[in-house]
Amino acid sequence: MTATPPQPYSPSAPRAQRQRRPARDVPPPGPRPPGRAGRQVPPGSRHALRDTLALVVAVPLVAVLALPAAFAGGGTRRWFGGRSESQRAEAQAAKDAAAAAFYELDTAQRDLRISIETIAAVDDTPAARRALTDFEALGRRIDEVSHQYIQAVDAHDLDRDDLEASAAARARAELTRAKDELDNVKRELDRFADGLGPLLGKAETQLARLAPAVERARQGLLAASNALDAVRASGLKADDLAARLAALAPELTKLNQGAGQHGVPQTLERAERVAREAEGVRVEAARLPERAAEIDHRLVSLRTRAQALTTRAGQVEPVLSELRRRFTAACWQDLQNVPDGAAENVRQAELKLKEAQAARDDQRWPDATALLSTVRALLNTTDESVSAAGERLRRLNAVQKEPQQEIDRTRFAIRDAQRLAMAGRNTPDPRHARPLDDSVARLERAIGTLEGRHPDYWHFLTETEAVRRTVAGVVAQIREERGGSAH
Structure with missing residues (x-):
């Protein structure tokens, strides 16, 4: 009997002859989460399938019709029809969606961790510490839902040959719940990230x-x-x-x-x-x-000034002699120590100048600067005291010759203040009128000290100066009050 040549493969051939359908595996954009890999047909089953095809060619048609029942348990996938395949596809879609949600959450967490580490490296305020604590709590929540997702993936082998419709439906439900939990935590993470902006x-x-x-x-x-x-x-x-x-x-x-x-x-x-x-x-x-x-220049300048003050201090004694001869003791007693004080100040200044020169030679610049400041203060004091003696004699000569000029100057200041106090008023404010009236009386008493054989001109001058200071204070008070009320 001539053997029948092998027939080409066709969809109508028995299911045992068809190639096994490859398992669906659509990985997410990142690393694929753990799960069961599609199982392969055992090598023994592949040999059995090849031997069966050879028998189909060699045996009569009646025997061929009996083969499907004989090989139903030979390790090939059972064929359940449209409903089972539909449930499997829906479960696989749920698995893919959950994997995508898992990937998005993992990426967001890693990105946010960088922000948290940036804050932790810079900020140690209570707000920053609270953000770190909240992120750790979110991390624990993420670990929890991720574990639930991984359990759902491992619990169901969607590529199993004998997957039933009910098992596929359960897988779809659990994977959908896992995806929803992942999405919820992702939204929490997004809200937390938005709050970290400041x-x-x-x-x-x-x-x-x-x-x-x-x-x-x-x-x-x-x-x-x-x-x-x-x-x-x-x-x-x-x-x-x-x-x-x-x-x-x-x-x-x-x-x-x-x-x-x-x-x-x-x-x-x-x-x-x-x-x-x-x-x-x-x-x-x-x-x-x-x-x-600059220090060199100051050394030369202060040395010259000290020499000049030494000369001027020698002229104080003749001035004091004239004051003693022409005026009462009250006019010159406070100047008695000016010559000795001036001489001592100049001597101290010259000593400090030598120390400043030594500091400059040693390039101790701060010391040199400090010493020169001391010299300047000593010479200023000496200049004031020496000038005071000559100024006293000049003023006493002027008031002795024409006291009326000092009197008129003071009276004019009082009258000017009185006119200002009465401006826009029928009666003056007692706070202004009283010190002005007292100033008038004080001036009259000072004028009275000029009478007699030995007038105290210095007391007269100090009193008129004091009156003018008091009057100037009243004028300033009036102008301040009226300026404030104008605003």
Whole structure:
């Protein structure tokens, strides 16, 4: 008997002859979550299928019709029809949707973790600490729903040959619930991320300032070092500036160690402080030659002034002699010690000038500057006291010759204040009228002291000055009150 040649494959062939349908596996955009891989047909089953096809060719038709029943349990997939395949497809779609939701949640969590780490590195306020705590709580919630999703995936093998419609329906329901939970937590995570805006913006601003601040500090230290080298090259020592610059070396070491070791806020503050102090050293170093020249000029000027005051102090004694001869003791007693005081002040000033010169020679610039300030104060005091004696004699001569001029000047001030107090009023305010009336009486008493054989001209002058000060105070009070009411 001639053997029948093998027939080509056709859809109407028995199900045992069809190739097994590949398992559906649509991975999400990222790493595929854990699940069961599609099972393969055992090697023994593939050999049985090949032998069966050979028998189909060799045996009569009646035997062929009996083959499906004989191979129903031979390891091939059972064929359930349209309903089972529809449920399987729906379950697979639910699985794919859940996988996508899982991937989106994982990506969002990883992105948000970067933001949280940024805030934690910069901000230590209660709000930042609360955000970290809330993120940890969200992380635990994410772990919980992720575990539920993985359990749902592992519990159902959608590629199983004998998957029943009911099992596929249960798989779809559980995977749908897992996706809904993943979506809910994703929405919570999004809301939390939206609330981090102010904290994250503040942290990013500080981080953006960090690198430029550190670089400014380094450049500032370099500029200060270069300026100091230039000053030393000109012959100036600048030891105090060198000590200040050396004190910044440990701070530079900490800056080089970075914010990871010392914290962003602390590093930022340190960089700004180092830059500020280095700039101060640089400015003073650049100004040091000018400062040295200024100190030299002040030494010469103050030395000349001290010599001039020595000459003027010698002229005080003749002035005092004339005051004693022509006026009462009350007019000159307070000037008795002016000659001795002036001489002592000049002597002290000359000693301080020598010390300042020595400090300048040693290039102790702060000491030299302080000593020169002391010299200037001593000479100012001496100048005032020496000038006071001559001014006293001049004023006493003027009032002795024409006291009426002082009287008229004071009366004019009182009348001018009285007119201002009455402006726009029928009666003056007692707060203004009383001190003005007292001033009138005080002036009359002062005029009375000019009578007699030895008038006290100095008392008269001090009284008229006091009256004018009182009147000026009343005028200022009136103008202030009326200016305030106008507003």
